[in-house]
Amino acid sequence: MAVCVAVIAKENYPLYIRSVPAENELKFHYMVHTSLDVxxxxxxxxxxxxxxxxxxxxxxxxxxxxxxxxxxxxxxxxKFVMVVDSSNTALRDNEIRSMFxxxxxxxxxxxxxxxxxxxDRIQSSLQIxxxxxxxxxxxxxxxxxxxxxxxxxxxxxxxxPHTAPEGLLVAGPSMAW
Amino acid sequence: MEAAAGGGCxxxxxxxxxxxxxxxxxxxxxxxxxxxxxxxxxxxxxxxxAAPGAATAASGPVADLFRASQLPGxxxxxITELCGAKRVGYFGPTQFYVALKLIAAAQSGLPVRIESIxxxxxxxxxxxxxxDAEIRFGNTGELHGTKVQVPYLITxxxxxxxxxxxxxxxxQSPTMSPLASPPSSPPHYQRVPLSHxxxxxxxxxxxxxxxxxxxxxxxxxxxxxxxxxxxxxxxRHQASLIRSFSVERELQDNNSSYPDExxxxxxxxxxxxxxxxxxxxxxxxxFISGSVAKxxxxxxxxxxxELSYIWExxxxxxxxxxxxxxxxxAFHLIVARKNGYPLPEGLPPTLQPEYLQAAFPxxxxxxxxxxxxxxxxxxxxxxxxxxxxxxxxxxxxADFPVPIQDVTxxxxxxxxxxxxxxxxxxxSEDSASKSGLLPPPPALPPRPCPLQSEQTSEAExxxxxxxxxxxxxxxxxxKKDIPxxxxxxxxxxxxxxxxxxxxxxxxxxxxxxxxxxxxxxxxHPAVQKQSSKQKKAIQTAxxxxxxxxxxxxxxxxxxxxxxxxxxxxxxxxxxxLEQLRPVTVL
Numbered sequence: 001m002a003v004c005v006a007v008i009a010k011e012n013y014p015l016y017i018r019s020v021p022a023e024n025e026l027k028f029h030y031m032v033h034t035s036l037d038v039x040x041x042x043x044x045x046x047x048x049x050x051x052x053x054x055x056x057x058x059x060x061x062x063x064x065x066x067x068x069x070x071x072x073x074x075x076x077x078x079k080f081v082m083v084v085d086s087s088n089t090a091l092r093d094n095e096i097r098s099m100f101x102x103x104x105x106x107x108x109x110x111x112x113x114x115x116x117x118x119x120d121r122i123q124s125s126l127q128i129x130x131x132x133x134x135x136x137x138x139x140x141x142x143x144x145x146x147x148x149x150x151x152x153x154x155x156x157x158x159x160x161p162h163t164a165p166e167g168l169l170v171a172g173p174s175m176a177w
Numbered sequence: 178m179e180a181a182a183g184g185g186c187x188x189x190x191x192x193x194x195x196x197x198x199x200x201x202x203x204x205x206x207x208x209x210x211x212x213x214x215x216x217x218x219x220x221x222x223x224x225x226x227a228a229p230g231a232a233t234a235a236s237g238p239v240a241d242l243f244r245a246s247q248l249p250g251x252x253x254x255x256i257t258e259l260c261g262a263k264r265v266g267y268f269g270p271t272q273f274y275v276a277l278k279l280i281a282a283a284q285s286g287l288p289v290r291i292e293s294i295x296x297x298x299x300x301x302x303x304x305x306x307x308x309d310a311e312i313r314f315g316n317t318g319e320l321h322g323t324k325v326q327v328p329y330l331i332t333x334x335x336x337x338x339x340x341x342x343x344x345x346x347x348x349q350s351p352t353m354s355p356l357a358s359p360p361s362s363p364p365h366y367q368r369v370p371l372s373h374x375x376x377x378x379x380x381x382x383x384x385x386x387x388x389x390x391x392x393x394x395x396x397x398x399x400x401x402x403x404x405x406x407x408x409x410x411x412x413r414h415q416a417s418l419i420r421s422f423s424v425e426r427e428l429q430d431n432n433s434s435y436p437d438e439x440x441x442x443x444x445x446x447x448x449x450x451x452x453x454x455x456x457x458x459x460x461x462x463x464f465i466s467g468s469v470a471k472x473x474x475x476x477x478x479x480x481x482x483e484l485s486y487i488w489e490x491x492x493x494x495x496x497x498x499x500x501x502x503x504x505x506x507a508f509h510l511i512v513a514r515k516n517g518y519p520l521p522e523g524l525p526p527t528l529q530p531e532y533l534q535a536a537f538p539x540x541x542x543x544x545x546x547x548x549x550x551x552x553x554x555x556x557x558x559x560x561x562x563x564x565x566x567x568x569x570x571x572x573x574x575a576d577f578p579v580p581i582q583d584v585t586x587x588x589x590x591x592x593x594x595x596x597x598x599x600x601x602x603x604x605s606e607d608s609a610s611k612s613g614l615l616p617p618p619p620a621l622p623p624r625p626c627p628l629q630s631e632q633t634s635e636a637e638x639x640x641x642x643x644x645x646x647x648x649x650x651x652x653x654x655x656k657k658d659i660p661x662x663x664x665x666x667x668x669x670x671x672x673x674x675x676x677x678x679x680x681x682x683x684x685x686x687x688x689x690x691x692x693x694x695x696x697x698x699x700x701h702p703a704v705q706k707q708s709s710k711q712k713k714a715i716q717t718a719x720x721x722x723x724x725x726x727x728x729x730x731x732x733x734x735x736x737x738x739x740x741x742x743x744x745x746x747x748x749x750x751x752x753x754l755e756q757l758r759p760v761t762v763l
Binding site: 107111112113114115116123144 | 470488
């Protein structure tokens with residue numbers, strides 16, 4: 001079971017990162033951060049071949065004793081990183097691949113929204129209905145992306161759509177890597 | 178409740194109407210039904226379907242009438258349910274009468290129940306648009322105080338109808354007062370409620386704004402007893418108000434008091450949206466690209482996150498472009514949002530593209546050329562399928578301009594004739610006075626249709642890769658960005674789609690393309706089997722020709738390229754020869 005999902009932009013800053021148990025968030029962020037090096041390594045190793053032939057799914061990036069980290073990169077160098085609980089041995093490679101594929105689909109749907117500027121954070125739009133004069137202009141509202149990521153990872157969505165997943169929402173400043 | 182409603186709408190034993198009520202209701206009903214016949218055929222097709230036998234009132238004028246009763250939307254909703262119109266799907270005479278009786282009950286303060294209509298009630302009261310006030314009462318300047326009005330109301334009502342509770346009348350006189358922009362003569366006045374209702378009904382089908390008058394009621398009523406105010410106001414604010422009231426206001430009232438939902442698009446709104454669509458994209462069966470739509474919707478001055486959310490809701494197939502139904506849904510959501518409605522969690526069923534296309538089928542769009550690339554569709558979606566088809570295959574048809582022009586030409590005529598009556602003035606005024614929602618949108622040229630058509634042609638190519646491994650096709654992925662698609666299920670993805678997924682999906686798409694094109698034909702109802710078969714055959718033929726065409730075009734371009742190179746080589750060689758020749762000669 002995935003415990004953390006992250007979408008990293010080309011310049012290696014995070015666009016979206018969510019982890020399910022509210023505690024240990026920082027640990028997962030750190031793991032994702034360190035995994036970026038491995039991702040870059042893998043990309044450059046395969047980079048000699050034509051772009052077409054490079055596999056998007058990077059596979060296991062590195063294992064720790066409790067968790068495994070998987071990576072996936074798109075052709076536009078947007079990286080998806082997923083941290084999975086090691087205790088779940090039933091999780092196979094194919095499943096991870098399919099999860100990444102769904103993530104990728106969700107991400108492209110976010111891209112299709114003309115109001116989303118590539119490079120913006122993918123934010124949860126739960127303030128829309130409550131705050132009429134929302135001054136939040138930077139990130140587009142990507143609620144469906146949020147929902148789909150949660151569904152892909154079989155996480156539970158917050159009960160009421162109007163309560164922001166406080167425990168899960170990552171504070172902005174801490175994300176500035 | 179069901180039984181009671183059923184009983185009420187069956188042979189109608191529980192419904193007792195006095196003479197006055199009978200007359201009033203039958204006239205109202207005739208108005209509604211007549212307006213239905215004369216109007217542009219508003220409302221869902223159920224009204225037409227229910228036509229055989231009994232006369233039915235179309236839901237458009239009926240809805241206007243109900244709105245004019247000034248009851249809250251919830252109540253109207255209940256009434257519609259109770260009277261059985263929802264159940265049977267149309268407003269027959271029984272349903273209509275029951276509904277009117279329920280409205281009267283509600284206005285008298287009784288709960289909306291079938292039992293309420295068994296007791297004696299005053300006639301239901303309807304506000305009319307102030308233009309009717311104008312029509313009916315040339316100068317309404319002379320008005321009296323409340324006290325004078327109320328006695329008129331009471332006395333006239335009592336003489337005309339059965340004996341009523343005077344208390345009820347008085348407590349509701351404020352609502353009556355705007356209605357009473359009356360002349361002084363009692364006999365004239367006693368016809369006011371009915372005539373107002375009629376003229377309102379009649380004009381509502383032609384006019385767009387019963388609402389402005391209603392909208393001003395809150396302004397008028399706080400003025401209180403001085404009916405000189407309300408009476409004098411209507412003439413002053415007459416035509417200018419009608420015009421200067423934005424579509425937003427109208428929509429707000431339409432939305433807020435419509436019995437069903439605020440998310441239902443009325444015919445007028447639909448016309449307006451279609452016009453706006455056409456201003457952005459002349460071909461109503463094609464689509465608006467994301468950037469064009471973004472510029473357009475940004476003018477609505479909603480915040481970016483809200484617009485983004487609206488887009489998420491309305492772009493059902495997530496292709497970065499809006500077809501006409503998607504555009505209408507998005508526009509409607511924007512208008513609703515500007516009027517203060519919270520955005521829904523999901524797209525309401527009345528705004529789904531399938532629903533919109535089924536509810537407002539445009540006859541001209543049923544072009545025999547188009548069959549379905551459709552995904553799983555509900556039944557009876559032939560027009561919808563065609564429209565979906567048109568969206569997808571509009572790119573296919575880029576090389577066949579003739580049929581498209583026919584279709585769009587007809588579309589334009591059909592839309593134009595319907596829209597011209599309702600909207601020209603509104604358009605001109607809106608451009609002047611709108612709050613920035615729709616300043617005359619600049620005629621943005623439709624975004625790369627040629628690009629998309631080329632992408633489509635490449636997508637069409639991909640299914641052919643397995644069959645015709647032309648090198649031209651092979652090289653296409655490297656040439657272009659991301660022409661991948663699964664033609665039957667999704668239109669072309671935008672350039673963010675990675676190529677690798679294109680290669681990944683080519684194999685599935687090749688296999689999916691074949692069976693999907695066959696499978697997608699199956700959901701059609703049996704009724705239109707033959708025509709759909711023909712369409713399918715024509716469609717496949719067209720597709721094949723298109724694919725072949727695309728292949729040949731690509732080959733052509735490749736060969737041209739090679740020819741150019743060969744030319745250059747030749748020129749180079751000739752130059753060399755020239756240089757060498759003097760040597761050899763020597």
